[in-house]
Amino acid sequence: MSQSGPNTFRNSLMDSQEFTITYELVPGRGSGGKRLEKILQLAENAKADGRIKAFSITDNPGGHPALSPTSLGLDIQAMGVSPLLHFSLKDKNRNMAESQLFECHRHDLLNLLVLGGDFPRYGFRGQAMPVFDLDSTQLLSLIERLRHNFTVKKGAPGQAMGLPVMDFFAGCVVSPFKILESEQVWQYIKLLTKIQCGAQFIISQLGFDMIKYEELILLTRDQNISIPVMANVFVPSLAVARVMNTGRVPGVILPDTLLQQMEAEAENKDKGEEARLLRAAKMIAALREMGYAGIHLGGNNLDFDSISFLLDQAEHFAGSGLAKEVHFPDPSTWYLHNDCSEKPKKYSMPILFSSNNLIHEQIFNESGLLFPIARTVSLKTLDNTFLTKLYTYFEHLIKKFLFHCRMCGDCTLSESSYLCPQSGCPKRMVNGPCGGSINGYCEVYPKEKLCFWVRSYHRGPKPDCNTIQAIKPIPPKDWALNRTSSWLNYYSGKDHCRLKGKGRKTNG
Ligand code: SF4
Known part of the structure; x- marks a missing residue:
């Protein structure tokens, strides 16, 4: 069993006086190489800096094979920083999930971000089989049982055996950035359900609409949710912003106005590098003012100097009320304070x-x-x-x-x-639903098939969008x-x- 130091992530997030910063690492395909060396170097620098309290590590992002988060998590843990492992369900059934939970506990990798995961898109000699044996509410329920008392059922292998208590710190994801009422109401219903199933913290989807970020915080206050909420702040390069703007990244909305601004910034000498960092810094300052417990930072082509500059600037902008300056809404977005009167996009019968x-x-x-x-x-x-x-x-x-x-x-x-x-x-x-729909359409069939849960919303009695319940x-x-x-x-x-x-x- 590995020995680890204090859980810097949990300690920081549960301390209401602290503003917790995490940074997302994306391990690539393969067990080593330059990409991994770069990631580890960044982690070393961040450790020396001390402001980043955890590295979150993606789990086969985009549905592509990559180094497992457990493996990189152990490297990060050995440096003395807490890893936060993404734990997705697209490519493991319930038994594999349980087995990996045992593995995580054995190595003291206790911080988990539970998610369904992107639909698998690729694999050795063809697209991998999508598993989704459990959904995120069901996995959170399993973790909740392991955190308290899990006695193996009579008749099952190892029957009537009580498992040792496993003190996981498991969080969930929600998107406040949905365009349609039907998608958004379902996101919030599912969030409340995940909390009921045992989620201990919340991380938002990444987005650029500051009113939506605020909506999530207000919802948690209205619902008397006491678990900490972190905002996901992503710093896209122009190339990634262009892809996000097409709607090809599941669940991510990057509006035209932001892309146009980034295209203009790319004319600068530094190709818009400083502008994108300053925008993220202003977002962080504004999100802290809104009452977020921390930020989950990510981006592409960021070295530690850029991250450090960004965090310095966020401190500099603290209390400046800059939310409007970095607010990029999609014009067709539905907000929780709007009427609940969405008409179906297609026949609903x-x-x-x-x-x-x-x-x-x-x-x-x-x-x-x-x-x-x-x-x-x-x-x-x-x-x-x-x-x-x-x-x-x-x-x-x-x-x-x-x-x-x-x-x-x-x-x-x-x-x-x-x-x-x-x-x-x-x-x-x-x-x-999962979090992958875009503008009401399923992440697997964008612009082609409506999300199943959007169809269900319009066919049956609508949940009251003013009194959202689990x-x-x-x-x-x-x-x-x-x-x-x-x-x-x-x-x-x-x-x-x-x-x-x-x-x-x-x-x-
Ligand atoms: S139908 Fe909806 S819930 Fe199902 S995969 Fe597509 S977007 Fe996700």
């Missing part, structure tokens, strides 16, 4: 929600007229293998036609306005039920409704 819900309530709700007979017939069917097969085939036929059903065996249709997340969302998100998260899917009848699983108490207790009786 709320009639399908009403008709499905009417039938569903009669058959699957315990107070429904058809519930007793449906339940009795279903349970009788289970006694006969042939009838069970016939019943399953019948269910598949109906649900494939109506909902593009994939027969996952644990149906969540009624929790997403009778749209199927298994076939409708590339990441199969069951507890609200949802009761759906637990991880039991893959033993795959290709079996979800109706039989429901009536025989095998699906997630049973797992969630008495409150959730509706499912089909």
Whole structure:
């Protein structure tokens, strides 16, 4: 087990008198080389400077393979600085996730930033298989259990064994920078749900709209959220800004006005280098005034001299009220103080929600007229293998036609306005969206397919955007039920409704 010093990140972030600064490192592909040497040199310089309290380390960013954050995390830890490991779920199933949590704990790598992750785009001889076995709410729940008391279930390997308490410090991400009401309301619902599942700190998505940054802080105050919130400040080069402006980076909005300003700055002798650093410094000063507990800094082509200059300037600008000077909104952005009156971009067919819900309530709700007979017939069917097969085939036929059903065996249709997340969302998100949508479109099919959760928002009864609340998260899917009848699983108490207790009786 490795020996590490004090957790500088946790200590700083939990001290309300401190303004915590972290810096994001992006390990590349391969186990060494110039890129890694440069990263380690930057970390050495930062350590000597002392203002950066943690290095956050990305986990296969952009869905590309890279050196694991654990490996670089150990190097950083050996220098005496706290690593903050990104822990994404795009390419590990729940068992691998648990195994890596054990590894992190064994090496005292306790600071984790839990995220779903970008959809895999590349891999050895073809695109990698997207996993997304758990979502971020479900992983946070697992970590929460490990932080307190995790007793292995009877019948499982190592049964009835209590695991040692693992004192992780796990945070989550939220984007306040969504363009549409439907995307934004869902982001905030999911944030509250992640906190309910055990998130201990929040880091925002990167953005350039200062009113949106403020909106997030105000929301956390309104909701009496006491965990610290950090703002993500990214310093893009002109080349990266151009890419971000096209909407090709999942979840990132870089408005035309900022790009135009950067194009003009590129005419300067230094190609706009100082201007981009000063802009970030002013942002940091303004975010500190808003009440953020710290900043999560990142950028491309930044050496430590640039970072040091930027941080000096942020101190210099402290209290100068510069938010307006660095405010770059997208003109079509919806804000939380606006009316909740978004019209769907495409047909939404709320009639399908009403008709499905009417039938569903009669058959699957315990107070429904058809519930007793449906339940009795279903349970009788289970006694006969042939009838069970016939019943399953019948269910598949109906649900494939109506909902593009994939027969996952644990149906969540009624929790997403009778749209199927298994076939409708590339990441199969069951507890609200990921952070990758842009202007309502899915990160995997930009400008082509609407995000599944945007469609769900418009089809079913809308959540009240003035009183945003957490949802009761759906637990991880039991893959033993795959290709079996979800109706039989429901009536025989095998699906997630049973797992969630008495409150959730509706499912089909
Ligand atoms: S449909 Fe929405 S939630 Fe699913 S991957 Fe696309 S953007 Fe994310």
